[in-house]
Amino acid sequence: MxxxxxxxxxxxxxxYPPFLSLLRSDPGAAFKGFHRFTWRLLLSNPPSILRSLxxxxxxxxxxxxxxxxxxxxxxxxxxxxxxxxxxxxxLLVVARRKALDLLRREPPExxxxxxxxxxxxxxGPLPHPGPNPSRVADVRRLLSIAxxxxxxxxxxxxxxxxxxxxxxxxxxxxxxxxxGPNRNKKAxxxxxxxRRDLKKLLxxxxxxxxxxxxxxxxx
Amino acid sequence: xxxxxxxxxxxxxxxxALDALIRGAMDQSSDQTxxxxxxxxxxYIDGSAxxxxxxxxxxxxxxxxxxxxxxxxxxxxxxxxxxxEAEHRFDAVSSREIPKGDTLGxxxxxxxxxxxxxxxxQRVREALTxxxxxQFGLAAPAAAMILVAVLVLMRGPTRYGAFPPGxxxxxxxxxxxxxxxxQFEPITLRGEEEREEIAEYTARDxxxxxxxxxxTFEEGEFRWTHEVPAAAPESxxxxxxxxxxxxxxxxxxxxxxxxLAPPAHVEAWFLTLPMLESFSVRVSSESLRVVWDADLxxxxxxxxxxxxxxxxxxxxxxxxELRSEP
Numbered sequence: 001m002x003x004x005x006x007x008x009x010x011x012x013x014x015x016y017p018p019f020l021s022l023l024r025s026d027p028g029a030a031f032k033g034f035h036r037f038t039w040r041l042l043l044s045n046p047p048s049i050l051r052s053l054x055x056x057x058x059x060x061x062x063x064x065x066x067x068x069x070x071x072x073x074x075x076x077x078x079x080x081x082x083x084x085x086x087x088x089x090x091l092l093v094v095a096r097r098k099a100l101d102l103l104r105r106e107p108p109e110x111x112x113x114x115x116x117x118x119x120x121x122x123x124g125p126l127p128h129p130g131p132n133p134s135r136v137a138d139v140r141r142l143l144s145i146a147x148x149x150x151x152x153x154x155x156x157x158x159x160x161x162x163x164x165x166x167x168x169x170x171x172x173x174x175x176x177x178x179x180g181p182n183r184n185k186k187a188x189x190x191x192x193x194x195r196r197d198l199k200k201l202l203x204x205x206x207x208x209x210x211x212x213x214x215x216x217x218x219x
Numbered sequence: 220x221x222x223x224x225x226x227x228x229x230x231x232x233x234x235x236a237l238d239a240l241i242r243g244a245m246d247q248s249s250d251q252t253x254x255x256x257x258x259x260x261x262x263y264i265d266g267s268a269x270x271x272x273x274x275x276x277x278x279x280x281x282x283x284x285x286x287x288x289x290x291x292x293x294x295x296x297x298x299x300x301x302x303x304e305a306e307h308r309f310d311a312v313s314s315r316e317i318p319k320g321d322t323l324g325x326x327x328x329x330x331x332x333x334x335x336x337x338x339x340x341q342r343v344r345e346a347l348t349x350x351x352x353x354q355f356g357l358a359a360p361a362a363a364m365i366l367v368a369v370l371v372l373m374r375g376p377t378r379y380g381a382f383p384p385g386x387x388x389x390x391x392x393x394x395x396x397x398x399x400x401x402q403f404e405p406i407t408l409r410g411e412e413e414r415e416e417i418a419e420y421t422a423r424d425x426x427x428x429x430x431x432x433x434x435t436f437e438e439g440e441f442r443w444t445h446e447v448p449a450a451a452p453e454s455x456x457x458x459x460x461x462x463x464x465x466x467x468x469x470x471x472x473x474x475x476x477x478x479l480a481p482p483a484h485v486e487a488w489f490l491t492l493p494m495l496e497s498f499s500v501r502v503s504s505e506s507l508r509v510v511w512d513a514d515l516x517x518x519x520x521x522x523x524x525x526x527x528x529x530x531x532x533x534x535x536x537x538x539x540e541l542r543s544e545p
Contacts (some may be wrong), residue, residue: 010306011530018419018428021470025402025431029424044308045300048292059318074250077226083368085261093257139243146244150387162245162287165238175294176280178273180266180283195229195237209233 011037012045014081024076031070034077038066038095041088047096049103061102065095066131138215142207157194164191252282264294310528382468386460386506391489391498396423399497402418403436405444405453422524425533426488426497429522433536434492441492443520443538455479459502461487461522463541471511471541476534479525480525488524488533491516517541 011017019033042050042062050058068090070077080090150158155175163176170184170191177187203209229237255263259272268276279286299305382388418543419425456477463471478485485502487509494516500509503524520536 010309011298017228018424021428021431022424025399025404026427029427032421033424035418036317040309040312040479043316044312045305047296063318080256080529083258085265088300089261091255092296092300093260093293096289096296097257098256100289134329142240143243144470145241150241150244153469155281158245159277160282161241164247165241166291168291172291172294172324175264175266176290178263178266178276179267180264181298182266195234198237198241199229199233212240213233213236216239 012041012088013086015084015087017087020077020080020087023077027074030074034069035066035217037088038062038069038091041091042095045088045092047092047099049099053103056180061099062095064102067093068098135215142215145205145207146198146202149198149205152201153194153197156190157197160187160191160194161198164195179198246255252279252286253281254283254286256411260270260290260293261297264297277527280381288345299444315439317348357465367395383463385468386508387498388464388468388508388510389503391500391509391511394423394488394497394499396427396497398490398497400436400441402427403434403441405435417529419533422486422488422499422526422531422533425524425531426490426499426522429488429524429533429536430490430520432519433538441518457481458505460486460506461500461502461521462506462508463539464508465513466510469509474521474537476537477522478523478525478532478534480527485523487521489519489521490536491519493518511526511541 015032017037019030019037022030024035039062042065046058048059052109053061072187076094080087150161153161159176160173163173168176170188173187174183176183177183179187199209202212254260255272255275255278259268259275262268262272263276280290314362405469419428433453435442456479458477459475459482463474465471482502482504487500487502487507489498489500490496491498496515500507518538518540521539522533522536524531524533526532
């Protein structure tokens, strides 16, 4: 006879939680499982966009996420395909997206606080051009040229440069490129190349590099 | 800025200026690019995106400043889910923190959580009301069958003869689940064959999912999809032996399983085929005799259910077909 002792996979790691298999046959049980799972997930590991909301609004958003997934004969839930990744991760992305939609419609006082800038390696805003009109014009011209140069670069470089400018670490740059987290060395090497290329493009547009650095470095 | 991850020929001041320039230049881009699907985002994050998923995510990253900002958070949060702390936090959420509204019983959402937003409750209630009509359509034939079964059971208590010495005798307790054959139509679930233990939020749901993992209704017949493979019990697991016996105490079949739970917390959930009657028995000791009335179908499945944390686990269902054992 069967020995039946096994360790159950944690709900957060399941790619197809049991309630999904009941969607067609027993929607009541499926809803119960989904409802509890969603509340547990979003209370315990909320997307950052929910964390800074007032509790009432946060709960409103969670309820709306549940409704969003369940409406129209569970259209959103039925669209989920088991790809071997945790269902919880999929639901987190759905919840973040739905929360963004909802919060766009909320009055400004209900909106979340601006998220904290990144810590180590964090970067400040573009130097304020100050009241000098010619300096304002110079910075604008520089930005316009830079935008054109970046536009001419390949997708990889554009993403690497943007990520680096946000203070991303190499592992995060690797994820940003769709490489997964383990190609940090290559991401770092490629970033170096892309920076050099951008500098060359700017200089090719007639930008005096040292002057540009001075302009951008002035507080 | 000093990112600390490169040592190219640009100095610190140059890199800082370049970063500021990039931020100013790229944030001027438009925000018209649609978001890719959730699946594409997740595949991109773990580095397994297909070419079309890869293109869709990169287009959004490059075309939408909002998506770029959100992607950073999504990647961090998805990665964080695999940490043990995330599981602990998930497990620590008590039932009291979860608003009501999780039943599809007779009166769903009658006592909503005080903080539950009225509009969401109303909308979910409407959606559930629609789905209940569908459920009713499926459940009506099964309800008729169960009514017959209840009438059979109500004929009066079965009188058992003097039982030979042996383990304690436990009565079957009927459980009304409104099951229908349609609920056992095959559904392909990836990875289900590897799932050996089922966790659900109620004992009933755990048993139902366990039964459905091996019982299918095809071409007007109930079948067992596969035999449950034997697995080595975990250390510390408790072995249970359940004898199905007739009214005279004669053994019809022995069922055995081992799980990590003391007897006080284990229930055996039976499903008969093809009648879809369901019964539960409190398993009060390591060995138990369950009287199987002669009127009950000879075929069925049984699962052992026990609480695990805030959920209920069920063993894979064990099929049985009764016969007299020597």
